[in-house]
Amino acid sequence: MKFIKENIQVVNEKIENAALKSNRNKDDITLLGVTKTVDTDAILEAINCGITNVGENKPQELARKYEVIGDKVKWHLIGTLQTNKVKYIIDKVSMIHSLDRESLCEEIQKRAEKIDRKIDCLVQVNISKEESKHGLEVEDAIEFIKNVSNKYKNINIKGLMTMAPFTANEDEIRKVFRGLKDLSLEIKNLNIPRVTMDELSMGMSNDYEIAIEEGATIVRVGTSIFGKRNYN
Numbered sequence: 394m395k396f397i398k399e400n401i402q403v404v405n406e407k408i409e410n411a412a413l414k415s416n417r418n419k420d421d422i423t424l425l426g427v428t429k430t431v432d433t434d435a436i437l438e439a440i441n442c443g444i445t446n447v448g449e450n451k452p453q454e455l456a457r458k459y460e461v462i463g464d465k466v467k468w469h470l471i472g473t474l475q476t477n478k479v480k481y482i483i484d485k486v487s488m489i490h491s492l493d494r495e496s497l498c499e500e501i502q503k504r505a506e507k508i509d510r511k512i513d514c515l516v517q518v519n520i521s522k523e524e525s526k527h528g529l530e531v532e533d534a535i536e537f538i539k540n541v542s543n544k545y546k547n548i549n550i551k552g553l554m555t556m557a558p559f560t561a562n563e564d565e566i567r568k569v570f571r572g573l574k575d576l577s578l579e580i581k582n583l584n585i586p587r588v589t590m591d592e593l594s595m596g597m598s599n600d601y602e603i604a605i606e607e608g609a610t611i612v613r614v615g616t617s618i619f620g621k622r623n624y625n
């Protein structure tokens with residue numbers, strides 16, 4: 394699996410260059426290895442090559458891999474989360490990137506309270522307004538976050554997450570990332586209790602360099618590290 398090491402080197406170099414270009418410190422950007430459909434041997438190899446955070450989009454898949462790998466790496470849940478699946482991951486994740494509705498907050502609160510944990514979450518926002526994209530509308534995000542802060546004491550909101558539109562148009566992608574950054578600054582200024590806006594999870598294999606230029610602190614990279622996914 395030599396290609397994993399080489400791929401990670403290439404991605405790290407590109408992260409460094411994008412950081413330089415935008416006057417940022419590369420150490421302020423976390424490379425999240427997206428490991429959906431990737432087997433545990435490959436994940437362990439990535440950990441050996443310096444990956445410290447991985448993201449899964451299916452709760453049961455995360456739980457299954459956690460049984461093998463455990464706390465050698467930090468686990469992130471990056472996909473749409475059904476409330477009835479929260480129980481599989483609540484004691485394993487270091488961050489949930491897809492907080493997008495109150496019913497999910499209720500369930501996370503209930504489960505987190507039971508095990509006496511605070512859960513770091515990002516609020517997913519649908520900046521691009523694509524029908525197919527999950528996440529809150531921009532107009533609803535602030536009310537949602539205020540409400541979470543009021544009602545769900547075991548949820549700490551650390552920032553925002555978004556998905557760029559599926560397009561080759563760089564300007565369009567950049568506009569979406571910039572929109573997320575602007576929204577996070579607006580929220581930061583409100584000084585809402587237990588809400589910080591230190592994390593911006595945005596950018597995937599195709600667009601993480603643009604995301605870094607626009608302020609991403611977490612880039613979610615799968616294909617460029619592990620190769621094309623095999624969904625069999």
Ligand SMILES: *Cc1c(COP(=O)(O)O)cnc(C)c1O
Pocket residue numbers: 427429450471472597598599613614615616617
């Ligand atoms: C699959 C996935 C990624 C990674 O996509 P790549 O194009 O393979 O880098 C990032 N974020 C989310 C939410 C994903 O589901």
